[in-house]
Amino acid sequence: MKKNDKKDKDKPSLGVRRVLSDNLYVLGIIQRVAPSYLPTYFLWSVGNALLDFFTNVWLLREIVNRYQSGYPVHEVLWMMLLLIALNLLWYFVIDSLPTIVYPKYRQKIVERIEKELFKKASLVELECYENPEFYDKYVKALDGANSKCMEVVYTVDNLIWTAVSLSSTSMMLFFIDPWLILFGLLPLLFSIVKNGFNKLTKKKSDESRNIERREAYIQRAFYLNEYAKEMRLCGIPRLMLKKHKDAESEFKAICKKYGLKMALLYLFSNSSSAITSFAAMLYAAFRTLVTRSMLLGDCLVVFNSIELVAWNLTQVAGVFTRFRELAMYIEDYRYFIEYSPKLKKNTDGPSVTPGELVLSKVSFKYTGADKNSLNDISLSIKPGEKIALVGHNGSGKTTLVKLLLHLYEPSDGSITLSGRSIAEYNSDSYRDAFTVVFQDFKMFSMSVAENVLLRPLCDGDDEKVTEALKKSGAYEKIASLDKGIHTTLTREFDDEGAVLSGGEAQKVSLARIFTNDSPFVILDEPSSDLDPIAEYKMFENMMEACRNRTLIFISHRLSSAVLADRVFLMENGHIIESGSHRELMDKKGKYAEMFSMQAENYADCGEEVSTDV
Numbered sequence: 001m002k003k004n005d006k007k008d009k010d011k012p013s014l015g016v017r018r019v020l021s022d023n024l025y026v027l028g029i030i031q032r033v034a035p036s037y038l039p040t041y042f043l044w045s046v047g048n049a050l051l052d053f054f055t056n057v058w059l060l061r062e063i064v065n066r067y068q069s070g071y072p073v074h075e076v077l078w079m080m081l082l083l084i085a086l087n088l089l090w091y092f093v094i095d096s097l098p099t100i101v102y103p104k105y106r107q108k109i110v111e112r113i114e115k116e117l118f119k120k121a122s123l124v125e126l127e128c129y130e131n132p133e134f135y136d137k138y139v140k141a142l143d144g145a146n147s148k149c150m151e152v153v154y155t156v157d158n159l160i161w162t163a164v165s166l167s168s169t170s171m172m173l174f175f176i177d178p179w180l181i182l183f184g185l186l187p188l189l190f191s192i193v194k195n196g197f198n199k200l201t202k203k204k205s206d207e208s209r210n211i212e213r214r215e216a217y218i219q220r221a222f223y224l225n226e227y228a229k230e231m232r233l234c235g236i237p238r239l240m241l242k243k244h245k246d247a248e249s250e251f252k253a254i255c256k257k258y259g260l261k262m263a264l265l266y267l268f269s270n271s272s273s274a275i276t277s278f279a280a281m282l283y284a285a286f287r288t289l290v291t292r293s294m295l296l297g298d299c300l301v302v303f304n305s306i307e308l309v310a311w312n313l314t315q316v317a318g319v320f321t322r323f324r325e326l327a328m329y330i331e332d333y334r335y336f337i338e339y340s341p342k343l344k345k346n347t348d349g350p351s352v353t354p355g356e357l358v359l360s361k362v363s364f365k366y367t368g369a370d371k372n373s374l375n376d377i378s379l380s381i382k383p384g385e386k387i388a389l390v391g392h393n394g395s396g397k398t399t400l401v402k403l404l405l406h407l408y409e410p411s412d413g414s415i416t417l418s419g420r421s422i423a424e425y426n427s428d429s430y431r432d433a434f435t436v437v438f439q440d441f442k443m444f445s446m447s448v449a450e451n452v453l454l455r456p457l458c459d460g461d462d463e464k465v466t467e468a469l470k471k472s473g474a475y476e477k478i479a480s481l482d483k484g485i486h487t488t489l490t491r492e493f494d495d496e497g498a499v500l501s502g503g504e505a506q507k508v509s510l511a512r513i514f515t516n517d518s519p520f521v522i523l524d525e526p527s528s529d530l531d532p533i534a535e536y537k538m539f540e541n542m543m544e545a546c547r548n549r550t551l552i553f554i555s556h557r558l559s560s561a562v563l564a565d566r567v568f569l570m571e572n573g574h575i576i577e578s579g580s581h582r583e584l585m586d587k588k589g590k591y592a593e594m595f596s597m598q599a600e601n602y603a604d605c606g607e608e609v610s611t612d613v
Contacts, residue, residue: 014327022327025334026152033112037105038153045157046062049164055086057172057301106150113149117142120336123342127367127409134339140332148329157328159319166312169305176298177287183280183306194294198321204258211247211254218244275305343409349426352433354519355418357404357550362413364403372411373399375573382518386543386551388564390591395570397554398439401522404552405434409457435518439525439554441509443500445492448478449485452511468514471541473534474507503534510538514545521546523553539563558595567591 014022031038062080121138128134136202161427173180218240221227230236284302287294357380369603374396381387389397402408403415404420415422422430446450449465476534481487481498488497489508500508506526513521526538539560542551553560561567562581567592569584577584577591584591 014324014331019324019327022330022334023152023156023323026149026326026330027156028303029113030109030149030153033109034105035597037109041153042157042160044353045160046164048122049161050168051086051090053165053168053172054091055083057169057305059083059086060304061172061297061301064300065295066297068296100313103175109150116337118409120339123345124339126402127342128339133368136334137332140329141336141427148326148333152323152326152330155319155322158315162312162315162319169312171311172301173279173305176301177294178548180280180283180302180306181309183276183283183310197262198318198325200258200262200265202325204254204262207254208251214247215244218247221264277310280306343406343423345427346423347426347428349429351429352425352519353418354383354550356383357398357520358416358419359403360414360416362403362415363397364408364411373396373573374403374410377413377573377575379568379575379578381550381552383550384548386546386563387553387563388561388567389552389554390556390558390561390567390594391570396573397522397570399573400570401436401524401552401554402493404522405436406430433518434520434522435502435513435516436508437512437521437524437526441506443489443505443508445488445490445494445497447483447488448481448498448508449484451489452485453515454512464515468511469508471514471545472507472511473537474511475505477504478508503531507534507538510542513542518549520550520552523551525554535560558591558598562597569594 006381027038034035059082063076063083066079067073067076129139170181221231221236221240225377227236232238281303284294284299284306288296288299358377359377362374362377363372365372377400389400391397399408403410404422406415407428409423417425417430447457448469448484449457449461452465452468453461462485466475469478469485477500478485478487483495488494489500489505491497491499510523513523521542523542526542535557543563552566555561565580566573567581567584568589571590577587577589579587585595586592
C-alpha cells in the first residue's frame with residue numbers, strides 16, 4: 001500500500017453532523033462579518049429561480065396554448081411582449097445586481113478571513129512552524145480558506161436555486177401529466193454513479209497534491225533570486241529537471257490509475273440523463289402529434305423542462321457530496337483557527353522595566369527530538385551587561401536566545417526578569433523590550449526605511465533611519481540608490497527594487513538596533529557577512545549604542561568576544577566555561593584554545609587579533 005493511500009484510509013471520515021457543523025461554522029463567520037450579505041444573496045437566488053420559471057416555463061406555455069386554443073391575437077401579443085420585457089429586466093437589471101453590489105461584501109469577508117488567519121499565525125508558538133503536521137494544516141488553511149469559505153455560500157445558493165426551480169417545474173409537469181415525474185426521477189438512480197465519479201476525483205486530487213507541491217518548488221527554484229547562483233554554477237538544474245520528469249511520471253501513473261474509471265463513470269452518469277430526457281420528449285411528442293391529448297405549449301414545456309428536472313435532482317444529490325468535500329477543507333481551517341497556543345499571549349501582565357535576567361536550571365527539548373538541546377543552564381545577566389555566547393554550531397546558543405525571547409517555554413527550570421517569571425509580563429511589552437537581529441534575518445519586500453524600523457513610517461523617521469544606517473555602515477550604499485531610504489528592497493513586487501549583497505543586507509538589518517532604546521539587544525552572528533574592517537566599525541558603534549543597554553550577542557568570531565563583560569562557551573547544550581575574556585584566556589581551557597586557533601588564522605592573513613581586553 002502506498003503511503004498516501006494509507007494516510008487517506010487512516011483519516012477519520014466526517015459524519016453528517018460534523019459536515020453540517022463545518023458548513024454552518026463558515027456561514028456564521030460570514031453572517032457576523034456582513035449581516036446583510038447572506039439574506040439578500042439567498043433571496044436574490046429565490047427570485048432568480050422564480051423569474052426563470054415564470055418566463056421560461058409558465059408564460060411560454062400560456063402563450064402557445066392560448067394561441068392554439070384560439071384566444072384573440074392581441075392577448076397573445078401582449079403576453080409575448082410581457083415575456084420579452086421580463087427577460088430584458090432579468091438580463092439587464094436583476095442579473096447584473098450581484099456583479100455590482102456583492103463584490104464589496106465578498107472583499108470584506110475575504111479580508112476578515114485573511115486577517116483572522118494572519119492574526120492567529122502571529123500568536124501560535126514558533127514550535128508549530130517546526131511541526132510538519134501542524135504546518136501542513138496551516139498551509140492548507142491559507143491556500144484554501146478564502147475560496148472554500150465562499151464556495152460554501154455558492155453551494156448553499158445553488159441548493160436554494162435548485163430547490164425552487166425543481167419544485168416549481170415539477171409541479172408544472174405533474175399538472176400536465178403525472179407520469180412525466182417518473183422520467184425526471186430516473187436519473188436520480190444514477191446519482192450513485194455520479195457520487196462514485198466525485199469520490200474518484202477527490203482521491204485523484206489528494207494523491208496529486210504532493211506532486212503538485214513538488215512541481216511548484218521546482219518552478220520556484222528556477223525563477224527565484226535566492227537560488228539563482230547555485231542553479232548556474234552546479235548540476236542542480238539537471239537534478240531539478242530529473243525530479244520534474246519523475247513528478248510527471250508519477251502524475252501520469254495517477255492519471256492512468258483513475259483515468260479510465262473516471263471517464264466511464266462520467267460518460268454513464270451523463271448519458272443516462274440524456275437518454276431519460278430523450279424518452280420523455282418522445283412521450284410528449286407522441287401525445288401531442290399522435291393521440292393529440294397534449295397541447296403544443298405543454299409539449300414545449302416538457303421539451304424545455306424535463307432535462308432541467310433531471311439535472312436538478314442530480315444536483316441536489318451532488319450538493320451534499322460537495323458539502324462533505326468542503327468540510328474536509330474547513331476542518332484544516334478550523335483546526336488552525338481554534339488551536340489554543342501553548343504560549344498564551346498575556347495582555348494583563350505588567351510592563352517590562354530594565355532588570356536582571358536569570359535562567360535557573362533551564363533545560364529544553366524540541367518536540368520530536370531524541371535529546372535535549374539545552375541542559376541545566378543557569379546564568380544571570382545584569383542590566384547594562386555585555387554578554388557573548390560562543391561555541392560551535394549546534395551547541396544551543398540560538399535556542400537559548402529563543403527561550404530568552406519567550407518564543408518557547410523551557411522543558412524544565414525557569415527564566416525570570418527582575419525576579420518575575422517572563423511569562424507573567426505583558427507579552428507585547430516583553431517582546432518590545434528586545435531589539436533582535438537573527439543570523440537568518442530577512443529583508444522584506446518593503447522600503448529600506450520600513451525594513452529598518454519594522455513598522456509604518458511616522459513624521460521624523462527619515463532622520464532616525466538615516467542616522468541608524470550611518471552607524472551600521474549601510475548608509476553609503478543606500479544613499480547611492482535612486483530613492484535612497486525609500487527604495488524598495490527585492491524585486492518581487494517592484495522591478496526597480498534594490499537587491500543587496502549579503503553584507504549590505506546585514507548592515508541594514510543591524511541598523512535596527514540604532515532606531516530605539518529598548519533595554520535589551522540580542523544579535524545572532526551580527527558580523528557573519530562583514531569584512532574585518534566593517535566588523536570592527538560595527539562593533540565599535542554597537543557598543544556605543546548599547547552603552548546603557550543589556551547586550552547579548554552570538555558570534556563564531558571570538559575576536560568580538562574580547563569586548564564582552566562576560567563570555568559563555570557552550571557545547572552540546574551545556575555551558576562549559578564562563579568568565580571575562582581575560583579570565584578564560586588565563587584558564588587555558590577550551591575557549592583559550594579556540595581563540596588561539598582563530599588568532600593564528602587571522603595572523604596567517606596578515607591581520608592581528610589582540611588577546612587583551
